[in-house]
Amino acid sequence: MAPVPNEEMLDELAVDVMDLQSQMADEGNKSKHKLMIRKMIDKNFTAQKYQPIPEFDTGLDWFNCLEPLTWKKHLLGSIVIIDFFTYCCINCLHILPQLRRIEKKFADSLVIIGNHSAKFTNEKSSENVKAAILRHDILHPVVNDLNNGMWTKLNIQCWPTMLFLSPRGDPFYLVMGEGRIEEIELVLSIAVEYFREIKQLSPRTLPLKPFALPSNPFELKFPSKIQCSNYDSSDTSEPLYALADSGNHRIIIFNFNGTVLHQIGQCGNAGYEDGSFNEAKFNCPNGVTWLDSKTLFVADTENHLIRMILIEQRKVQTIIGDGKQGTDFNGGHPPLQQSISSPWDILVYKTKNLDMSFHENEEQVAQKVVLLIAMAGLHQIWAYFMEQTIWWRYQVQNANSAVSIAGNGEEKNRNNDYPKQASFAQPSGLCLLRNAHELYIADSESSSIRKMSLASGKVAAVVGGTNNPMNLFAYGDVDGQKYAARLQHPLGLAHHHSENFVFVADTFNNKIKKINVQTNTIQTLRIIDDESNEVMKFNEPADLCLTPDGSQLIVVNTNSHEIIKVNMSTMRATKFHLKWPAQKISNETVGLPQGIPIVIVPNGRIFKRGISSFTLSIALNLHEGVKLTPDAPQKISPFLTRGWRLDTFDSQKLLFEGRTNIVVKIPPGVSEGDCTFHFVLLLCDEKDSSCFRKEFGVKIGLKFINSNDIVTEAVFIGVTKSEILIR
Structure with missing residues (x-):
């Protein structure tokens, strides 16, 4: 050697x-x-x-x-x-x-x-x-x-x-x-x-086996940022929640009951495309923020863009960025020609001109809309001014301009009275203290929470980090005040308009904490998992938001691909189950690919007419020494007759336990329909000497008749190396 x-x-x-x-x-x-x-x-x-x-x-x-x-x-x-x-x-x-x-x-x-x-x-x-x-x-x-x-x-x-x-x-x-x-x-x-x-190149075959986590239109995949539509106390409309389902490259909008109202972007298909909800493409979106219940802005991180979603028109359009990663630390170019870099979070801030001396009646002055952007890739805070705005220090910001407002672009933890002389280290989360006109910033690489005055631009420490701007390794898990506290790569922040607390997703500590904004003290929340009755174990939570009344804290538990709801009175946590309009979403995002073999289940299955839902047992058996390839991605997706809705289906249980139930809700008066399963299996023989891919569909015809003597047997699906066996 x-x-x-x-x-x-x-x-x-x-x-x-x-x-x-x-x-x-x-x-x-x-x-x-x-x-x-x-x-x-x-x-x-x-x-x-x-x-x-x-x-x-x-x-x-x-x-x-x-x-x-x-x-x-x-x-x-x-x-x-x-x-x-x-x-x-x-x-x-x-x-x-x-x-x-x-x-x-x-x-x-x-x-x-x-x-x-x-x-x-x-x-x-x-x-x-x-x-x-x-x-x-x-x-x-x-x-x-x-x-x-x-x-x-x-x-x-x-x-x-x-x-x-x-x-x-x-x-x-x-x-x-x-x-x-x-x-x-x-x-x-x-x-x-x-x-x-010089004849040195002679590459060898490598034992490669890439991981893949398949996208499923009915499941989340590395969700990241969330925001409620009426976080402002003056908004009395029904609260809606926007969620960036980053791993699926889409935005999901749902209500407090968990009913998914809109899915925007092509599930599992990353790209850059404006257009209708079906046509639009995102690439690992993160930050989301509401202008009102009809307009949503998105930080489309890996496309290096800011997008706008018009709910009523069902349309997505780009408002900032040219789709290329930028190195401009100043900005000011026309918005669609302005290159930006990895915007990670975004917030709407409404403000009057900050120099009001020339207005006779300040109460009659309309508020201007400013988008505040955590530009993680440039270690800065940016703003997009929709109208001409008198900003701090009497700066006039032109309408439709995107510019940096804080941070010099150096990756440091430097606080300063002058915002352009401050430095950030991958700012990744934002929240507003509206009454105080302060922006709180989760500065992830310095493991600190910092704040910026929206009246003067002053940047100051809140908790975590150190007063040495060069030290980006001052991390840990310690509750306490200001520099005595320790966090580990926090990503998400939330504030309720009636409280003096900012809630923190302390991501790499797998905890939720709260900051007393009057004392700059942080404390870990003791949250109990309602299912296990033990302290909740989060898995890299990336963001959180509060319901309008402050009674519930919604946490995005990113690496577990789920949303958690915390009752703030009892501090008990339950999983927030989303209710997917199955056929609508599957039609808009994926279909059964053409050309794959589809096996019809003989005689279908029969149920009693008049039921509101049916349950069908599905069994999967692997024969002749065939087995699932360990750790390889396996995929089973159901497709239903239009108007039917999937209630329950556990594909993993079917794969690894061999049997599960599918529960489907159906509208009144249904007499027939069908359910088709799309299988993509990666298999090996018993000795692992060869591996192969098997893709096929199984279609089950379903009828609903007037009879009290119906017994519906399970559908048995057998897979061998050469054929699919159905009964």
Whole structure:
């Protein structure tokens, strides 16, 4: 085995790369750039300037592959990029689309390995790493470097860092930070050409097995942000709740009874498309905020856009952003030409002009609408002014302008009386104290809650973090006052108009806490799970909101794909069950794909006429040594006759216990209809010697007749390697 590289190796390589980049910046000729890069690769490889890196530590958890990858067995012969990342880091998330791009472009020569090197304690959990892989659609191999072993051995300094390795495993290039895709593609194209010429490229087949969590139109998938439509005490309309179902790339609107009224976006289909509710596409939306009960704004995070949803017109349109990740720290361009970066939360703020001296009657002055945006990707707070507005310090903000209002773009925890001299670290959650005209900010990477005056722009500490603006590692789980308190990557905030408390989703501590805004003191809420009668175990809760009367706290329990309702009087928690209009949503989002085989159940099934719902037992049996592939995504989706509504169906119980019931509610007077199940199964034989995919439909005709002697037997579905057996 080659000796472990010394600690100075990557420092020296980083200096070499920086020198090269400096020379390239002075040279305008692209052909000279290519020559310089080739000379550097040749020099490092031929002279064996840098020793091959060591093997990954044993005993680590690997994802998206069937076994741990080693140089000797899997990687020699390929160009390898190790991406040192941590899943909380916005800069790390920004390079994921770039990694997908180069992985596809250099598929025959390149292996990408994600080396997860946690910043926060919560991120060390392999279950949490797996959830992040599923949430962000990471398909390349990832190792959970539990104790940051490779990070330490190679003296890595920051997230993200991409280390380029030759086909024999020695480093030849290093990229730190984001925004370098053109450079990366140029280096890779030259490296592939060089190593192919000297006959070093001989990639091996890797034991890849990407994870996938299938989208289901009747289930949530990594929901993130939520807001109630009438959080303002003056609004007396029926409260509606908007939820960003981020993993399904859609927005869901429902009432307090849980009835889903609208589903906006194509479930499971990420993209960028304006248009009708059916046509529109989002990409991991997060923040949602209501202008009124007819208008909703959305922070479409991975599209780098702000979208507007017009409920009555059933229409989605973009109001800010050009769809590209921006690096502009000022703004001011026409809204649809203004590049922005990973907006994570958004709020409507209504204000009069802040210089009222020239108005005779202040009461007659209309309020202006301002959208406040937590621009996580730029570490700033932005605002979109819909009308010309006199802002703090007598600044005139033009109508239809999106500009930064606080933060200088440096990733720090710096408070300041002057907002543009303050610094934030991935601001991810916002809430308003309307009477105080203060914006509270969940500054996730500094693990602190901060506030900004909406009268002067002053940025101040509330709880968590430290008074050292450079320290972004002051995290933990400690209740207390101001800097004595400790949080861990909080993402969500909520405030009720009649209380002096701000509620916090302390995400990586898996807790809900509340801040006394008069004393800057934070306290953990002791919430009891009504089902287990034990303290509620949250799973990376990302947001929360209060009902208009303040009696219920609605918590988005992100990694458990659910919403939790907390009674604020009893502090007991129950799951908030959504009621899906099954046929309506399935028609608008997915249909049974054309061309797949559909098996008809002989003679269908018969029920008594006049019932309001029916229950049918479904059994699934795997025959002839066939079994479900462990950890692989399996999918069963029901489709019903129009007007029927799915009440209960547990696909996981059918898969893993072999039997479950489907309960369907039907309108009066029904005489017949059908239920079709779409199966997508990933199977293996008994010895795991071969795996295969089986996709098929099972259609059950249903009749309702006048008889008291009906006994409806279960539908039995048998699956073998070659056929589907039905009875």
